[in-house]
Amino acid sequence: MNVTxxxxxxxxxxxxxxxxxxVTVALFxxxxxxxxxxxxxNPGMAASQRAFFGAxxxxxxxxxxxxxxxxxxxxxxxxxxxxxxxxxVREGSIVLGKYLGAAAMLACMLAPTLLYSLVLWRVSARPPxxxxxxxxxxxxxxxxxxxxxxxxxxxxxxxxxxxAFLATLFILLLLLLGSALLPNxxxxxxxxxxxxxxxxxxxxxxAKGVIDPRHAVYFVGASIPPLLLAGVAxxxxxxx
Amino acid sequence: MLDVRDVHKWYGSVHAVRGVSFAAxxxxxxxxxxxxxxxxxxxxxxxxxxxxxxxxxxxVDGYSTVDAPEAxxxxxxxxxxxxxxxxxxxxxxxLAFRAALFEIPSGDRQRLIERAIDxxxxxxxxxxxxxxxxxxxxxxxxxxAAMLHEPGLLILDEPANGLDPAQIRQMRETIxxxxxxxxxxxxxxxxxxxxxxxxxxVIIANGVILADGTPAALREQHASGRARIVVEVAKADASxxxxxxxxxHETTVQVxxxxxxxxxxxxxxxxxxxxxxxxxQTLVRVGIPCRTLHAEAPSLEQVFTKLLEQSxxxxxx
Numbered sequence: 001m002n003v004t005x006x007x008x009x010x011x012x013x014x015x016x017x018x019x020x021x022x023v024t025v026a027l028f029x030x031x032x033x034x035x036x037x038x039x040x041x042n043p044g045m046a047a048s049q050r051a052f053f054g055a056x057x058x059x060x061x062x063x064x065x066x067x068x069x070x071x072x073x074x075x076x077x078x079x080x081x082x083x084x085x086x087x088x089v090r091e092g093s094i095v096l097g098k099y100l101g102a103a104a105m106l107a108c109m110l111a112p113t114l115l116y117s118l119v120l121w122r123v124s125a126r127p128p129x130x131x132x133x134x135x136x137x138x139x140x141x142x143x144x145x146x147x148x149x150x151x152x153x154x155x156x157x158x159x160x161x162x163x164a165f166l167a168t169l170f171i172l173l174l175l176l177l178g179s180a181l182l183p184n185x186x187x188x189x190x191x192x193x194x195x196x197x198x199x200x201x202x203x204x205x206x207a208k209g210v211i212d213p214r215h216a217v218y219f220v221g222a223s224i225p226p227l228l229l230a231g232v233a234x235x236x237x238x239x240x
Numbered sequence: 241m242l243d244v245r246d247v248h249k250w251y252g253s254v255h256a257v258r259g260v261s262f263a264a265x266x267x268x269x270x271x272x273x274x275x276x277x278x279x280x281x282x283x284x285x286x287x288x289x290x291x292x293x294x295x296x297x298x299x300v301d302g303y304s305t306v307d308a309p310e311a312x313x314x315x316x317x318x319x320x321x322x323x324x325x326x327x328x329x330x331x332x333x334x335l336a337f338r339a340a341l342f343e344i345p346s347g348d349r350q351r352l353i354e355r356a357i358d359x360x361x362x363x364x365x366x367x368x369x370x371x372x373x374x375x376x377x378x379x380x381x382x383x384x385a386a387m388l389h390e391p392g393l394l395i396l397d398e399p400a401n402g403l404d405p406a407q408i409r410q411m412r413e414t415i416x417x418x419x420x421x422x423x424x425x426x427x428x429x430x431x432x433x434x435x436x437x438x439x440x441x442v443i444i445a446n447g448v449i450l451a452d453g454t455p456a457a458l459r460e461q462h463a464s465g466r467a468r469i470v471v472e473v474a475k476a477d478a479s480x481x482x483x484x485x486x487x488x489h490e491t492t493v494q495v496x497x498x499x500x501x502x503x504x505x506x507x508x509x510x511x512x513x514x515x516x517x518x519x520x521q522t523l524v525r526v527g528i529p530c531r532t533l534h535a536e537a538p539s540l541e542q543v544f545t546k547l548l549e550q551s552x553x554x555x556x557x
Contacts, residue, residue, distance in 0.1 A: 006340030010329070017328040079324035083385065086288040086318045087341040088310040237291070 003089050004097040011101025015067065016108075024066045025109045032056050036116045041123070048128060052116060053136035053207060060144050061176075065168035067105055068151025069161045071098045072230070076159035081237075091234040095227055099152050106144050110137065132209035139206030142219035143199065147172055149223035149230075156230035176200060241266050241315075241392050241423040242287065247296030249282050249447075256282045258447040259296070264440070266392060269419045271438035272427040273544065279447040280427040281321065284397050287425070288318045301392050314342065317391035317422075321398045323382030327371035331362060331381050334370060335388060342389040356384040360414055376407040383411075387418060394418055396426040400433050412437050435540045443547055446555060450547040459537045467512035469519055470496075471505045472532035478503040484526045488518050502531060 015021035032052065039051035075081040084094060121127050151168040158164050179198035186194050195201060199222070202215040242264040249257040257279045264270045272280045286293045289305050289312060298305045301315035326334060335356065339349045357363055360380040365373060370381060379399065386394060399415065400408045415424055415437055428434050434441055435455050443451040443458075451458055473481045475498060485493045485507055496504045509515025512535040523530050538546075 003341060003343060006337060010326070010337050013333075014326065014328050079320060079322065080326055082285075082288075082290060082320045082324060083318065083338075083382075084341075086290060086313055086316065086320075087338070088313040088343075089341055090310075 004093045004100065007089075007094060007097025008100035008104065011071065011098050012104040012108075015101070015105045020066065020070065021105065024063055028056075028059055028063050028109055029112055031059055032113055033116070036113075036119075040116070040120065046126075049117065049120065049133065049136055050207060052113075053139055056110075056113070056140055057143065057203060057207075060140060060147060061172055062169060063109070064106065064144055064147035065151050065154075065165045065172070067102050067109075068148050068155055068168060069165040070155065071102060071152050072155040072234075073159055073161040073164045077161070085234070085237065091231045094234060095152065095156070095230045099148060099227055099230075102148050102152065103145055106148060107141070110140055110144075129209075131211065135206045135209045135211045138211065138216070139203050142206075142216055143203055146199070146219045146223045149226040153226035153230045153233070156233035241301055242425065243297075243299040244283070244287065245297045245299075247283070247286060247293040247298060249279075249286060249291075250294045256447050257286070257293070260444065260447070260449055261296075262442050262449065262452055264393075264423045264425055266421070266423050267419060268440060269415060269424045269426065269438045271434035271441045272425060272444060273429070273431065273434050273441050274427075274444040275429065275548065278445045280444055281397060282447075283444070284395055284425070284427055288316055288395055289313050314389070315392045317386035317389065317394045319379075319382045319386040319394075319396045319399060321401060323379045325370045325378060325381060325385075327369070329370055331357075331366045331368060331370060331373075331384075334381065335385060338385045338388050344389055352388055352390070356388045359387065359417070360384045361410070375402045376404065379403060379407070379411070380414075383414065387422075390421070392422055394422050394424045396424065398428055399426055400428060400430055408433060431539075431541045431544055441540065443544060445548055445551045448551070450551055451543070455540050456537075458543050459540065467509050467515050468536040469507045469509065469512070469516050470532055470534055470536050471507060471519060471523075471530055472502050473505065473523075473528055473530050475499075475501055475503050477528045478505070480526065481505065481523065481528045481530075484522050484528070485519060488515075488522060491515060491518075504532070506536070 032055070035055040036049070036052045039055070040049055072081070075084060117128070117133055147168070150171055151164070154167040154171070155164040158167070180200040183191050183195040183198055199218070202218060205212060205215060244263065245261050247257055247260045248255070260279070260283055262270075272283065274280045285291055287298055287300065287305065289309050292306050300312040303311040303315065305312045329337070332353070335353045336349070339353060344352060357366055360383050362377060362380050362384060365377050370378060373381065379402070383396070383399070386396070396415070399411055403411060412433070415426065418424055426437070438455065440452070440454055441458060442449055451461075453461065471481070471485070478495070478498070482493055482495065482505060485491065485505065488509070491507050491509045494506050496506045498504060507515060507519055509518070516533060516535060520533060
């Protein structure tokens with residue numbers, strides 16, 4: 001576990017030492033801040049950040065692949081993967097370490113947006129409720145972790161960061177559109193299953209302020225197969 | 241420390257390494273020598289566990305790289321070609337990260353980092369970002385990282401690549417000092433460097449070992465059929481000495497070089513000892529003093545070239 005944490009710490013610190021990390025965070029916060037100022041801070045409206053969470057959720061689609069694209073691709077391109085995989089570290093520790101490092105980066109990126117909630121608290125006549133606020137953040141964090149796992153997997157398969165970014169984005173868009181449209185288009189007998197699997201519906205639940213532990217289990221569970229695939233890709237390199 | 245037995249590697253239909261076998265022990269610097277594409281890096285990568293051999297067995301410190309990969313990797317310190325490092329990290333940060341990967345106990349960590357930094361002399365650079373270091377310093381950081389956990393086997397892939405002559409000399413000294421407690425396997429195509437650094441040389445081409453031995457043994461073993469004796473005489477005596485030596489049985493004489501005072505004659509004969517003795521006796525008989533009289537050994541480069549040509553001829557046949 002110490003090795004996993006060392007890899008996570010290095011990954012997290014590296015993202016903050018590189019322009020790509022700061023630019024990604026700055027763009028995300030700037031766009032989120034604009035949405036907050038224009039759509040949330042409206043005099044006379046109820047103190048709700050729903051519009052902000054909705055917009056931030058969509059922003060995660062390009063932002064998360066931008067964080068995850070370099071996790072393995074950069075190591076494969078620069079050759080640093082060689083000293084890493086020739087050290088006595090299991091593939092699982094490497095994948096999990098990198099994933100946790102990127103997850104910490106995602107958390108650091110979301111953390112400053114808590115200031116918006118504080119501002120809303122201060123300026124609202126009737127303070128916003130805590131439940132929807134927590135549900136809103138879970139609607140960003142949990143899908144964000146799932147997106148990151150997909151990004152980690154895509155990054156483990158290619159030395160090209162652009163390809164890793166585009167592949168992650170494409171898969172995410174496909175999954176989002178699929179999970180929003182398929183339950184309505186599929187044959188009737190399939191619809192309940194597809195509706196259950198749909199992660200769009202779960203994000204909508206969070207947006208409504210519903211905190212359902214099953215949704216958390218769903219997103220954490222959905223993150224495991226892509227990480228296992230990343231481990232398989234890494235192992236395949238060792239066995240090539 | 242290292243035992244490589246009948247190792248093969250296929251990349252699809254390409255048979256890159258064909259039955260390579262050699263062993264190396266602690267205290268030895270072994271040079272893996274070969275032209276580009278000979279199979280050096282593939283052999284090194286199989287030893288370090290980047291990928292397994294298609295056939296054959298490799299053991300490091302008694303641990304199979306296939307059956308006990310983690311134990312084997314723990315016994316290896318590896319500096320890949322071009323020393324790939326994380327440019328955004330500081331030297332100290334990178335070494336601390338490597339120490340964590342090898343699970344060096346926290347009590348020993350700082351001491352081993354200091355020791356590695358001292359041995360490769362990168363103290364003044366330790367707080368600098370790796371991206372700002374010169375090629376030579378990066379190579380040294382890579383070497384410090386490879387030796388950090390005090391491995392029994394150090395594998396250095398082209399460690400002198402891209403270094404200037406002064407840096408190459410420093411690298412050579414460091415490698416020699418590391419070999420006091422470890423086995424060092426290095427690959428290179430710089431023949432002079434291998435000759436100066438290594439106790440033993442394994443020459444590889446087309447995935448096959450062509451020769452294995454000390455540089456001196458290889459030179460002797462692969463010397464051409466005729467012995468070459470170097471004789472240095474005073475310029476005033478040169479023509480008389482040349483004439484006297486030409487009279488020797490089955491020898492040829494040529495004037496190789498000279499300056500204002502001395503002339504070098506190269507005498508070729510069938511046997512090094514007999515020819516040298518005959519030259520000595522002849523010069524004494526005619527009363528010509530000589531400054532130098534020794535048999536010229538072929539350089540490692542000549543041995544290498546000869547073996548490669550033989551290998552190509554055999555492959556063509």
